[in-house]
Structures are given as C-alpha cells and as structure tokens.
Amino acid sequence: MEVQMELESSRLVGMYRTMLTIRRFEERVSREFIEGNVPGYVHLYIGEEAVATGVCSNLQLSDRIVSHHRGHGHCIAKGADIKRMMAEIYGKKTGYCKGKGGSMHIADFSIGMLGANGIVGAGLPIAVGAATAARLEGNNQVVAVFFGDGGCHEGEFHESMNLASIWEIPLIFVCENNFYAVNTPSSYAIAIDEIYKRAEAYSMPGMAVDGNDVVAVYKAAEELVERAREGKGPALLECRTYRWHGHFEAKPGFGIPDTRPAEEIEAWKKKCPVAAMERRLLEAGILTEQDIKQIDNQVIAQIDDAVKYAVESPLAAPEDALEDVYASESTVTGGTA
C-alpha cells in the first residue's frame, strides 16, 4: 500500500487501464485466431502485462523500444493504435505494416516502437544502435529492449550487453523471464541461477523484480531509466513473470503441445498482474467496483472497434507485395553532384 501511495493515482489508474487493454486485446486475438479469422501465428502476452506497462510508463513518446515475437503488449504500452495493430494481425492493408509483417512484426516508428522481431535475440543489437544514436544526438532519450529468458541464450544478448556497456549508451535491457523458452525450462537452460546477475559480467547494474507487480516494475525501471537518461549507461532488469497461454496460439490438436505442469500454470494465474492491481486500487480507495466495470467496458468497446476496423478494412491486393522491398526514392541516380 505504501508503495502505491508514492505514485499518483492517475499514474496507477493509467497503468491499470494499459494492462487491462493488453489483456482484453490478447483475449480477443486468441478468440479470433481459434475461430480462424486471423492467419499465421500469434504469440500472446497474457500474464506478462505488468512488464511492458511498468517499463513503458517511464518512457516519453520520444523514447524508444525494441520488442520481440510476443510484442502486442509492448506496442500497446508504448501507445500504439490498437485499430492498426488489429488490422495488421488480420493481414489488412490498413495495418501498421500494410499486412506485410503480421502479429510478430508490428512497428510504429512515429511513437518510438522500433519493431517486434521474429528472431529470438535479434532485437538486441538493433536496440544498441538506437541507443547509440540517442547518445550521438545527445538528446537524453533512452531505449528499452525487451527479450525473454530464451533470448538470454543467444550470443547477441552477450555481444549487446558488452557493447552497450563499453559505449555507455542509454539502454535498458528488460528480460521478461517467464521461465520457459517454448517448453524448455530456464532452470535447465541457463547456467546461472538468476539472470540479472549476468549484468555484473558486463559492469552494469542488474536488478530482479516481481514482473507481475506493475508498481515494482515501474519503480525499478524508473531508477534505471533515470540513470540512463543522466548518461550513466545501460542496465539489466529481470522481470519474473509467466505466460498463461502456450508458446503460440493453436487450434486444438495443432501447434506445439504445452508441456508445462498444469498446477504451475494455475498457481501463476492466481498471481494475475491485472487482478492484483485491481485489488490494490480498490483497497486504496482509488477506484470503486463501478469504476472498474466502467473501465473494462470502455476497453472492451475499444477492442470491439479495433476488430470491426480490421474486419472491414480491405485486404492488400496481391501485387501490393511488390512494394516496399526498398525504401522509396532510394536509388541515387548518380552523375556529377
């Protein structure tokens, strides 16, 4: 309770709304996927909402993030338009990427969302470049890069941590430790007991927080973001959380069977980050049951609108596939300058 009171009520309610938006968005995507309305693959963020929300609530519009394959939550937390997100997930021309990327590749450079990524760990070096740019510009912007415990196995994680450290760039490495890379437990796959300790090897601060506690994530990120903004360099923030759904959505009998223990999944569902925040807001008297119902109705209505927009939007024409292979007007025609 004490912790909450240090933050303004409006901030707490804002974070609650963001988490709830992510939750409802993902629930809807899941439903639409199972019903066959969404092509391809979708990797849902349900259960991990507090991480994206707590981190991004510390960021300005001009700050930037780099995401991974489970990126819807990061987009929403950074302020993306859920209509254009949903349209992209549906493969529509009005989507963020005109239907060329889909769920795993949503980006919105205008709000500093530099893209989700289908390759584990691949966003890390890109984030190093973005944070290097901020440092070169001297503009006090920071970059946050999200990756999972699985991403920590990639060489690019280590290369990026090292490079960020020696270049002292304003980059927050946010490890969303959901304890599994698909079905492989991190307790098996990672040689050390706690991921955040890897920060020490790269001479940067490392912290671990309860990734289901949005206030704890917010406060930890706040410290690290401010530090980076002051030019004191990168940091690693390990947020321990859990993914409720399988690695990706699948119709019954398809996909990769979820082999995680059922009782473990149930135990984590009891630690739901959205419900926990809801309880805190009620107990602190910041919101009433009625307020919460109202927020939920608003969020659901927004998502209904987003789905309607996506459904009613046109599919891209087949030949639209030929556009955007190269940046427009890119080829220098040459000749004497």
Place this chain on the structure above:
Amino acid sequence: MREITYAQAAQEAIIEEFRRDEKTVHMSAELPGGLRREFGEDRIRVTPVSESAFAGAAIGLAGSGFRPVAEINLATFGFVAMDQLVNQAAKITYMFGGQAKFPILYRMRNGLGASAAAQHSTNSYSMFMNVPGLKIILPSTPYDVKGLLKTAIRDDNPVISFEHMALGGMKGEVPEEEYTIPFGVADIKRKGNDVTVVALSKMVPEVLGIAEELESEGISLEVIDPRTLVPMDRDTIRNSVARTGRLIAVDEACQTCGAAAEILSLVTEDNATFSRLKAPLKRVCGLDIPVPFSPPMEKFAVPDREKIIAAVKEVMAYPSR
C-alpha cells in the same frame, strides 16, 4: 588524369561522404586509418569482435536517422552476422510496410589468392543476391569503387560492397572532381564484336588482359562489368549479346547458383536475345570446393587465363547456324 590505388579511392569516398553528411558513422573492429583525427571518436567507432552486434547496431542507427558504414572486413566474417544482414537489415523495411528506411553500407573483402584458406576467402555475393532488400556492389577499379561507395552511402537501403582483397593496390585514373556512379548501370570496359564476356570483380582486369592477347589472334571480346549485382543492368548485357551472339560469364565465385548463372539466365530467358545466339553460353567460375590453402591448389580453384581462353575458343568454334 591522376592515378591512385583502389584502396585510396575507397578511402576518398568515405572521407568525402563523411564530410558531406554529418549523420554518417563508421564502425569496425579495427580502428581505420586516417578517419578519427578528422571525424572524431563518436563517428569513427571501434567495436569489439562482435559482428552480429555491430551489424545490428548499424540497423538501429540507420533507423534513427544515421547513415552507418559497417566494415565487416573479410566477407567470411559476414557469415557470423548473417541474421542481422539477412533477416533484419534486408527485410525490415518491407516487414514494417515501408515506414522506416535503413541506409547502411556494409563493406566486405571478398576473393581468393592470398593463401588464406576457406575461412578467410570467399566470394559470397551470390548468396546475398538471393536476399531481396539488399543492394550489392562489386567494384573492380579505383574509379568504380569511389563512385559506387559514394552512391552506396547516399542510398536509403542496406548495401553490401564486396571489394576484392587483391585489388587494393591496383592503380587507376580517378578524377579530382566529385562524381558518383549510379547503381544498375553496367560499364562496358572494352568494346568488341565476337564474344561478350561479363566479368566480375577481380576477373575484370583478368579478362581485359586476355582480351588484348586475343585481339592479336583476331578474336574481339566485349568486356562488361555489371558493377552492381543488385540491381543488375540486364539491358546492357542483353544488347551486347544480341550483337555478338556469344556470352561467357567469368566469376571467381563457386559456380553453383552463382551470379554467372543469373547472368546466363537473363540472356536465355529473353526471347529477342536468345534468337540471336550463335553458340551455347559458357561459365568460367571458381570450382565448387572450399578454398584450399596451398598455392597450387588455390590457383587451380579459380578461373585463369587458360580456362578463360579455352572457353572463348570453344564458343568461337561452335558451328554457326
């Protein structure tokens, strides 16, 4: 006109473009000569031996308004950064629906001939030709390397420049005045009438030397250097072959699925050019083996004077229709 080396010409390109555009940033695992004093530590950045990290950092910089030049050094090291080059740099303009551009120049040294063995010798450009979203330049002269690198830095897309390790000391005419060379415009290095020879990289000077010899035997070679593999100047090649009726592609790279195969295809699939052919098309390429270390074996692996001349004689001897 003054003469400078290929390496000097390349360096001039970098310096001129770094003066022209302060958003240019250089990254390499070794401090490059002659740049830091003028452009400073921020823009001339030394990296650890972390090819993936700095190939990827180039993408992040480019997506943030900078124009990075990432010097990978040997092209074989490029394989270490393959995900960043192929899955990221090449694809994300497209995957993000064109909302961002990624102007990056990746420089790599290709080629054989230094007894560096297979992990330090490669001509990997055809692998990247198979990756839409990249542009690929393959300069063979001091003039070309300067003009093409300048264009590459100004281009809004990821460009890979393959600069043959044996060409660095090659001298050639390079004007003092500013110039750039457009992508997708082949250079006819030598006019001729009997056989069109499309040569790549170090094979260009090789073939030009042979062309002089064959002239004295009454065989006239037209030597074309595409200069950029992506985009490829199809018209110049087709027009030449339509006139000579014969085509040989000479490439130091392995033959299978190589640039030479692509060059032959763009002729054979074109009805107008195909109808003018007088002889089967030939490739003279590197052998499909990992590059051997020992000089006699390494020399055996690449196209040489004898193999090229034999191919020319063969197409000239083919019965005319």
